Amino acid sequence: xxxxxxxxxxxxxxxxxxxxxxxxxxxxxxxxxxxxxxxxxxxxxxxxxxxxxxxxxxxxxxxxxxxxxxxxxxx
Amino acid sequence: xxxxxxxxxxxxxxxxxxxxxxxxxxxxxxxxxxxxxxxxxxxxxxxxxxxxxxxxxxxxxxxxxxxxxxxxxxxxxxxxxxxxxxxxxxxxxxxxxxxxxxxxxxxxxxxxxxxxxxxxxxxxxxxxxxxxxxxxxxxxxxxxxxxxxxxxxxxxxxxxxxxxxxxxxxxxxxxxxxxxxxxxxxxxxxxxxxxxxxxxxxxxxxxxxxxxxxxxxxxxxxxxxxxxxxxxxxxxxxxxxxxxxxxxxxxxxxxxxxxxxxxxxxxxxxxxxxxxxxxxxxxxxxxxxxxxxxxxxxxxxxxxxxxxxxxxxxxxxxxxxxxxxxxxxxxxxxxxxx
Numbered sequence: 001x002x003x004x005x006x007x008x009x010x011x012x013x014x015x016x017x018x019x020x021x022x023x024x025x026x027x028x029x030x031x032x033x034x035x036x037x038x039x040x041x042x043x044x045x046x047x048x049x050x051x052x053x054x055x056x057x058x059x060x061x062x063x064x065x066x067x068x069x070x071x072x073x074x075x
Numbered sequence: 076x077x078x079x080x081x082x083x084x085x086x087x088x089x090x091x092x093x094x095x096x097x098x099x100x101x102x103x104x105x106x107x108x109x110x111x112x113x114x115x116x117x118x119x120x121x122x123x124x125x126x127x128x129x130x131x132x133x134x135x136x137x138x139x140x141x142x143x144x145x146x147x148x149x150x151x152x153x154x155x156x157x158x159x160x161x162x163x164x165x166x167x168x169x170x171x172x173x174x175x176x177x178x179x180x181x182x183x184x185x186x187x188x189x190x191x192x193x194x195x196x197x198x199x200x201x202x203x204x205x206x207x208x209x210x211x212x213x214x215x216x217x218x219x220x221x222x223x224x225x226x227x228x229x230x231x232x233x234x235x236x237x238x239x240x241x242x243x244x245x246x247x248x249x250x251x252x253x254x255x256x257x258x259x260x261x262x263x264x265x266x267x268x269x270x271x272x273x274x275x276x277x278x279x280x281x282x283x284x285x286x287x288x289x290x291x292x293x294x295x296x297x298x299x300x301x302x303x304x305x306x307x308x309x310x311x312x313x314x315x316x317x318x319x320x321x322x323x324x325x326x327x328x329x330x331x332x333x334x335x336x337x338x339x340x341x342x343x344x345x346x347x348x349x350x351x352x353x354x355x356x357x358x359x360x361x362x363x364x365x366x367x368x369x370x371x372x373x374x375x376x377x378x379x380x381x382x383x384x385x386x387x388x389x390x391x392x393x394x395x396x397x398x399x400x401x402x403x404x405x406x407x408x409x410x411x412x413x
Contacts, residue, residue: 053396
């Protein structure tokens, strides 16, 4: 195959597979946070910071895949 | 199902589809897809050092922050005016956030650093989204094929404009003039879309984590990384039998291993800090450009709103993660009580 085609395919596969896991993880974190909020609405202040932190850690994995895809495609 | 087919859903969908069809049929100029590059481009040289466009934007961010805060706090009054009140609102709410996480004593020490990081990151994120920010610069002839035709505004061919071509003719034109294409090197590019700058921020954050750890716990802070405390204790502690000493020795070896893992995670922090910020902001700008290219003019507006939100969240995440790591560093990791 043509190298440019392989490059595009590789970037697409990298971001597609790489965003699967973080997507699932983000959904889980969000659903649990909503559940906690529903049980105890007064705790929203205490939930917020750990929520943001865990979202950031999970999202970072997706960003690694994104950076790899960008490097494959544009470098 | 009936809700999906109701007028509320069908009318906007129909409008969007009709709009797309009309947009593609009309001979309106297409939006050009600029050259996307991960590395920041040098725009000129200063004393032999190449000055990149992201460095220029970083300087501009600093100027905006310094001049802005000087102008707002120049005439401080007890009853704040509009701008002073705005700034006080921001600072006070963030101080509360940091105080919540770190406690009153350490919040005073952490706050100036993390707030500076936050302000720098958010101003440079939003600066990159400002209209006309990254859309002017120096035109270079394209080396390989690609690039776009240019309409010169003066005779000496120094000032030019992209020549937008109507739909359908764009591809033909780019193939015809493969040798005559020009690429634009923007004069400014948001500071956080350069990996070097985010790496620098991450480095500062992690080094300061070590500094605060040492300041709070003394040299014993490094016991977290070189965890020989329990092995030494296995041999020196009185009243342990032979079996007890062996058990304590193996627990010490586990500690040693955990110390190595801690050191690696310290390096991992730098990587994840820098890649998270760079990846989010750079990908956001690429997304806006590609969306404007695929479906011109209006479709990139919702994404623009999304990018404004992402810029705020990423600045907040960088700041709160820094605070969280500071707090972990200053807290004791109770190894003495066993």
